[in-house]
Amino acid sequence: AAKSSGRNRSTLFGPEIAQAMVSRVETRRSFPLALERGEILFWLQPQVDVRGGRVEGVEMLVRWKREEGMVPPGTFIPEVEREPALIRKLGCHALSEACRLRRELSAPLPTLRISLNIGAGHFLHPAFLDDVDAALRGETGTGLVVEVTEGASLESPERTGRIREELRRRGLELSLDDFGTGFSSLHHVADLLPDEIKLDGSFMRSFRMRTNAFAVVGSTLLLTDLSGSRLVGEGIEHRSDVELWLRMGGSLVQGYFFAKPMSLDDFKDFYARPLPEIALPPVYPVEEL
Ligand code: C2E
Ligand code: MG
Ligand code: MG
Ligand code: MG
Numbered sequence: 001a002a003k004s005s006g007r008n009r010s011t012l013f014g015p016e017i018a019q020a021m022v023s024r025v026e027t028r029r030s031f032p033l034a035l036e037r038g039e040i041l042f043w044l045q046p047q048v049d050v051r052g053g054r055v056e057g058v059e060m061l062v063r064w065k066r067e068e069g070m071v072p073p074g075t076f077i078p079e080v081e082r083e084p085a086l087i088r089k090l091g092c093h094a095l096s097e098a099c100r101l102r103r104e105l106s107a108p109l110p111t112l113r114i115s116l117n118i119g120a121g122h123f124l125h126p127a128f129l130d131d132v133d134a135a136l137r138g139e140t141g142t143g144l145v146v147e148v149t150e151g152a153s154l155e156s157p158e159r160t161g162r163i164r165e166e167l168r169r170r171g172l173e174l175s176l177d178d179f180g181t182g183f184s185s186l187h188h189v190a191d192l193l194p195d196e197i198k199l200d201g202s203f204m205r206s207f208r209m210r211t212n213a214f215a216v217v218g219s220t221l222l223l224t225d226l227s228g229s230r231l232v233g234e235g236i237e238h239r240s241d242v243e244l245w246l247r248m249g250g251s252l253v254q255g256y257f258f259a260k261p262m263s264l265d266d267f268k269d270f271y272a273r274p275l276p277e278i279a280l281p282p283v284y285p286v287e288e289l
Contacts, residue, residue, distance in 0.1 A: 007200060013041020026125065027079040031086055036092060038146075039065045042097055043261035046270060047113070047232060050242060050278055055271055057113030057145070057256060060101070061261045077119075084121045086214060088131070091122035095135035098144055101264070111270070115145040115213040120152030125161060129166050141172035145196060150182040151190060161192060162208065175232075185221055193227050201255070207244055217248045239278075247281050 019208055034040050042060035048241070049056045074079060080086045087250040094116040122145075145272055146167060153160040164174045173195035183202045189197065197220065207213040217231075224231040234244045235257030245253055259270055 018051065018071070023075075024079050024082075027076050028083060028086065031076065031080060032062060035089055040090065040093060041065060042094065042101075042116075043070075043263060044101075044267045045254055045261040046259045047115070047252060047254045048258045048275065051280060053275060053278075055112070055275070057099065057115060058260075058267065059115040059147070060098060060117070060156060061092070062090065063166055063261075064273065075132075081119050081121060084125065087121045088125055088127075091118045091128075092119070092131050092135065095132060099135050099137075099139070101113060102143055104264075111143075113145055113173075115147050117147045117177065119153060120149060123148045123152050124156055128163065132167070132170065132172070136170065140171040141167065144171075145173040145175050147177040149177045150179055150188075152181060154228065154252075156187065157188065157191065160166065164192065164194065177246065178234075179220070186219060189220075189223060192228070194229060196230045197224055198232045198234050198254075199272040204233065204237070204241055204245075204255070205209055205234040207241070214248055217245075221249045239276075242278055243281060246278070 027219045031040075037048065042064055043063050044058040045061055046055045047059060048054070049059040062073050062077070064073075064076060071107075080090055098114050098116045105112055105114075118128075122131075125131075127223070148160075154189050167174055175196035175198060176189065177198050178200045179189075180198045196233060199217065199220065202217065203213065207217075220229050230252055231250060232252040232254055233241075233250050233255050234259050236242055236245060236253040238257055241255065244259055245251075262270065
């Protein structure tokens with residue numbers, strides 16, 4: 001038995017897994033320090049209303065400033081999310097940075113929406129609303145949008161509904177992020193009625209391959225229109241993506257076609273420049289969906 005468990009151990013902890021554990025320990029150890037040192041910062045990706053021809057908002061996307069450069073979240077967020085205390089620290093940092101950004105941009109861009117991502121573990125944490133209040137310091141939450149993945153909202157739909165009401169009371173909006181990647185149905189969305197739904201970028205990739213995208217987008221757009229919320233298309237990379245999105249009846253987009261995530265200074269420059277010209281095609285009649 002000892003022998004076989006020994007063999008199991010060596011397959012369980014092969015080189016790749018050992019490396020993953022090191023990086024996990026490394027993240028847990030150095031992430032709080034990085035926060036204290038101001039190495040965890042946010043880049044901004046514009047959200048564009050194509051029909052209105054203007055930038056309506058920005059999403060704050062976390063970056064870890066290290067010697068090797070700006071590290072995107074894919075490598076460390078999964079680790080941070082495994083530690084409730086860490087994901088909460090990051091969320092609190094994002095909340096206070098969002099308030100700071102809103103103050104900084106309030107004079108030039110008073111109606112700009114500022115979106116931030118909150119991990120499921122923080123969103124469903126008993127102290128989440130206290131953390132929101134601590135960041136707001138008595139001010140209204142107007143203009144701030146909390147993005148949470150559909151996973152979090154499905155894990156606890158009732159609690160999500162209550163938090164959604166409490167956020168609304170404070171003036172903040174709720175956005176359902178990465179919609180379409182999980183298991184949430186339009187039924188669930190109709191119950192929750194978020195202020196915004198972000199259709200995951202993977203949908204855009206499948207649109208390019210002409211699957212039944214029109215039906216998905218058409219029904220989601222109908223639902224958001226009827227309930228007075230917004231549908232944002234993520235992962236819009238090409239002019240043809242924008243045109244497709246418009247033909248399906250969409251208008252709000254976020255994606256590399258308009259801009260990648262950038263620093264605040266670059267965003268100010270971006271905002272001052274005109275957007276690329278987009279011809280508005282007619283919306284498909286419903287019978288073509
Ligand atoms: P997300 O919230 O869905 O953010 C959108 C991601 O798609 C961003 O990646 C963005 O750079 C990328 N993206 C935007 N447009 C395009 C495009 O046209 N094509 C492609 N291929 N990608 C595009 P990023 O910054 O690497 O963030 C990845 C994920 O990490 C985010 O997905 C979010 O789930 C998480 N994340 C980012 N910032 C935070 C944060 O502050 N807190 C938490 N808890 N999670 C965060
Ligand atoms: Mg997001
Ligand atoms: Mg998303
Ligand atoms: Mg995503």
